[in-house]
Amino acid sequence: MNSSKQFCLSLLSKCKTLKSTKQVQAYVHKTGLDTDPLVAGKLLLHCAISISDALDYARRLFLHFPNPDVFMYNALIRGLAESETPQNSLLTFIEMRRKSVFLPDSFSFAFILKGVANYRSLRDGVQLHCQALCHGLDTHLFVGTTLISLYAECGRVDFAKQVFEEMSEPNVVTWNATVTACFRCMDVEGAEGLFSQMPFRNLTSWNVMLAGYTKAGEVQLARQAFSDMPIKDDVSWSTMVVGFAHNGLFDEAFGFFRELHRERIKPSEVSLTSVLSACADAGAFEFGKILHGFIEKAGFLQIISVNNALMDAYSKCGNVGMARLVFQSMTVRRSIVSWTSMLAGLEMHGHGDEAVQLFHEMEESGIRPDGITFISLLYACSHAGLIEQGCAYFHKMKNSYSVEPAMEHYGCMVDLYGRAGRLQKAYEFVCQMPISPNAIIWRTLLGACSFHGNIELAKLVKERLSELDPNNSGDHVLLSNIYAVAGKWRDVATVRRSMTDRRIQKSPGWSMIEVDKVMCSFVAGERQNKITEEAYDKLTEIMSKLRVEVGYVPEVRSVLHDIEGEEKENSVSRHSEKLAVAFGIAKLPKGRTIRIVKNLRVCGDCHSMMKLISKVYRIEIVVRDRSRFHLFKDGFCSCRDYW
DNA sequence: GTAGGGTTAG
Structure with missing residues (x-):
């Protein structure tokens, strides 16, 4: 390799932003290396993978190459597979199959299967499995392992196990993926069976068991595995913290974190965000403050995800003022998650006007809001009773930002109309939705009927709900409360009887x-x-x-x-x-x-x-x-x- | 020249 080529590649690997990457690209162009397949491919890969928010640029860059090679296709497929719209990776894969003379390789299949796993389509997964088989790549170490994860994502542990059986030399990663597949499909015994047969185990295999046990609610077994494992790393500890927190055992969760500290294991940014998310779930404000102090001292405030998690924890612990302080003092550039977290915090606490103001600042800062941003914004409008503004944002989302409304956005609108007492409007809105409304939408409307005491509409809505989710105790309780408030004790009794008949129990508060x-x-x-x-x-x-x-x-x-x-x-x-x-x-x-x-x-x-x-x-x-x-x-x- | 398994903020 000549020296200027080597120089370009080493410059590129140091670029952390799109701006600096473009500067290197200009230099590459000047030296005439932009037609070199190796340099061009690396440039594309860098934009598609290593730099955040540069995927669109990578796509445009890709269009400039009349004859992209398999490496370039792979880079784009991988970038799309890991993006928020993984479905697009399949379109690129199909385009490659149609337009190119070369065949997809093991990388192509590994990336596209990851993409399909991310949008969980069993149909596309099986199709690609067949194609991989035609190319003799279905039992390839990397392709096979990704297939196992894909089938697990789609809930087909049987298919996952079959792929595993067919692989001639599974390595430790393949074994781990299969154990994870069992846990993901709630096959705890299958996971334990595989774990006991494993010819080799590393640290990750044990961590797989910890995560699997806690997700299956088997906290005792997780505790046992944790004490049995020969070495532990910070992932083992944070898995326990998160696992216990998800099972509602917050004191044990924080106990594990304190012990990690005592054992002088240095938490990573990921384990810190995990513990902060446990704080958020628990509403443990005092513990969150202690973590904040530690984060500050250990220099973790340089890391954006830690800031975001901290804001989220403060908001969910009931102190939006501290969340605001973290947001305002951030020294790193705020990402879309930072803005949306702050917006969500303001929304939860009913600061509708401030949330709207923040949204405008976000637009001015050049960060493009996405679907999740709009969920918080619309709820902020709803909670603050800003009806007209909420409707305007709902349209702006579609028209100015091309974000297609999803179920959650429709839910926000039903909430908006419902809270304001415009129940008829809310009902018509639900009936006119282009996607079929789910139970949550109807439940939102039922809540509004309860708040405003509209018995007739409540009955109608409850009928729809019973078709979609007949055994939900909350819905029965809500309907019964509506009758109780109106003094209709006979109707209350009817609801109560139907609950007893169907053995529906009230979830305890x-x-x-x-x-x-x-x-x-x-x-x-x-x-x-x-x-x-x-x-x-x-x-x-x-x-x-x-x-x-x-x-x-x-x-x-x-x-x-x-x-x-x-x-x-x-x-x-x-x-x-x-x-x-x-x-x-x-x-x-x-x-x-x-x-x-x-x-x-x-x-x-x-x-x-x-x-x-x-x-x-x-x-x-x-x-x-x-x-x-x-x-x-x-x-x-x-x-x-x-x- | 590119990968797969465990904890992860809106």
């Missing part, structure tokens, strides 16, 4: 609060341990104080049960969020904000009571419910009683 860096959870009506005893005692005290000072009377209209007065009062006074707040008042330092995470929506009585507590006790209470935050302060809530 729970609430969590972080006290002394320990997550304490409360379940409605549960009275088991010392913690709940203490919460009950405090709650009784609070309720009598509220009765005396502000004349609080429990709001029992929405109680599901067809039970009598005093019983009803007892039933709402045992709600988990009340217990959690009472526990917080008893345990936290005076004046400290009380932060609660709840799995269901807050009921009307809890909502009124929180407002009163915030006034009488002069404290702020932040409640994260299923879909948003409520900040109670001086007797008012940030949701303006509109949730």
